[in-house]
Amino acid sequence: MKSYSLILSILLYGFLVSSVAAYERLKLATTTSTANSGLLNYLNPVFEEKSGVRVDAIAVGTGKALKLGQNGDVDVMLVHAREAEETFIKEGHGVNRKDVMYNDFIIVGPASDSAGINGMDDVILALRKISEKSSLWFSRGDDSGTHKKEMILWKESAISPSGNWYRGLGQGMGKTLLAADEKGAYTLTDRGTFIALSTGNKIGLIILSEGDSRLFNPYGAIAVNPERHPYVKYKLAMKYINFLTSTEGQSLIARFRMKGKILFHPHNGS
Amino acid sequence: MSRNSEDALIELEGIKLGFQQRLILDVEQLQISQGGLTVLTGANGAGKTSLLRVMAGLQESDQGKIRFKGDTVSYGSQGLEHRRRVSMLHQEPYLFSGSVLKQVCYGPISHGLNQGIEEKARQALEAVGCLGLVNRHTRQLSGGEKKRIAYACLLALDSELLLLDEPTAQVDQESSEKIRKLIQMQLDAGKTLVVSTHQPEWAKPLKPRLCMLEYGRIVSDTRWN
């Protein structure tokens, strides 16, 4: 008898504690690049302080993030896939898309650089060379913003990548970089995640191609359409978007450093 | 209530019980009156234990009816009342893990008593000569001790009918005489007992009624004097 009441009371206690909820919560679907770089942990507390709202960041690929918004499972999105975002708005799933910030994509690979693309600023030529040499290429393969970008670039190169040298991993950016490092493969990455991993000496990959205007990577914030999903916290979502694009939000983004390096540039910055 | 059974404590009528397509109990009629000892005897598998279990309300028969003091006995969730009037001592009784005292108190607590339980239990333990084991864990008992403790469990209750299944099996001479004395004590107190045994001679001094079972049927029903 004693033993059972002990277990039961412990369990009950745990359960009661777990059901306590206090704050109003805003659900933000975003990409791994903003969450894992630490940007959100830097920005959101400022917003939370001002508004008294907790931001629940759910870090997934851009494709999944947009899907969550389409289902009405989140209130606001911070993503990077301009074309997909525009379709999203056009189909009426979201409203009030605002540019927040940008960074760029880069092509990284092993220092040995078997395809010989080091220093090429034309990304299309670099990709063609990789496919000609059949150098190992790891693709995210997860419908993320980076993956969408990669597919656009292959399309522009008039290559439909396939064969032994081309592998879709179905993993996030971090995992893909770690895998590429292990196997000596090339990959397309956002600069933020790459810096996060390479400055921590987690990987030995180096930047081989950068600076092409096609590698521009803009991030946008979108509120879920309240007419589609009446229960979404549209007002809070707009509050958050306005915060990101406000002078304060923009200058916060401009001052954000990871391990001493700039990861994101504010949209309204110089 | 049937007319010719007004003095019967328990009355069985047309009891049939099958097990795997075999009839293990087939009792047309059995009446046991208030007070006194009935001994069930017969070979292994003659149906002694099954008959006791049916009477105890632990096993529902496939056919037939049992009346206890005129009330039809029911089983399952409806059987609680009957089970509180009749208790059974198993041949190899199971004791719950815990102290002997707790075990003997179990019955009175189950019956809803809330006073003098421990006293009752101690008296019952004294009667079976096991008062010294009161704080022992039931796991630390010998087979014979277990049997006596289980008997004490029955003594701690005021059941109107006591059913004992082979109380003297695997028990030494001394203990079996002790058990006979206990039964005599209960008979003197006006209790009704049904006891199954392989050795009916053991019960002879108690001058019981003797029912012989064969393949589930009562083949003889005599009184020993």
Place this chain on the structure above:
Amino acid sequence: MTFLFEGFLEGLQMVFQGNPAVYNAAWVTLKVSFGSTLIASLIGLPLGYFLASSSFRGKGFFTVLLQTLLGFPTVVIGLLVYGFLSRRGPFGFADLLFTPSGIVIGLVILAFPITTMFTMTAVSGIDPRAREMALTLGASRQRTAWTLFKEVRFGLISALLASFGRVASEVGIAIMLGGNIEGYTRTLTTAIALESMKGEFGFGIALGLVLLTLIFITALLSRYVQKL
């Protein structure tokens, strides 16, 4: 080897310096694991007792169904529950997706077959004479059930433990229904998944150590409880 060793060292450091992210994740894990184990026991103990002590048509089928659930991949459970909890699903109105309660719902589905099957095995293993002893001493059906539960408390405690261990170490459900929100729905396992993705080996080790310790403490506690 140095890589492994350094990661381990870093992990130990984080644990002993009280890294808040590690302890936050541990706290969330505790909450959802306790909650789901409690609910799974409230379902599994009576259901397991019922299945063990009664016979009815379709009992075999029901048991097979439970065994199938026992082997259900957690991502499938996560996906199914996601479908129900999503705003587009039938329970979308309750706003449970990406909350600890959402995780608990998924974990209960994972855990109740465990508590049920363990209870069923324990109760069917009881000596049938134990039941008859309780009944003949005049115990009601409820008191009989309680007595039998006490007789097999070791089996039942292992049911709770197995269930707790399973839900505490599970990833798929927690990540799909919780969304891995830091400080809110990020559990030890989803944090490990994230940190390994970021290449933070030491951090992952730290989280793993806490998880191991948690399960170790549960085992110790159960031993203590069994001695009462």
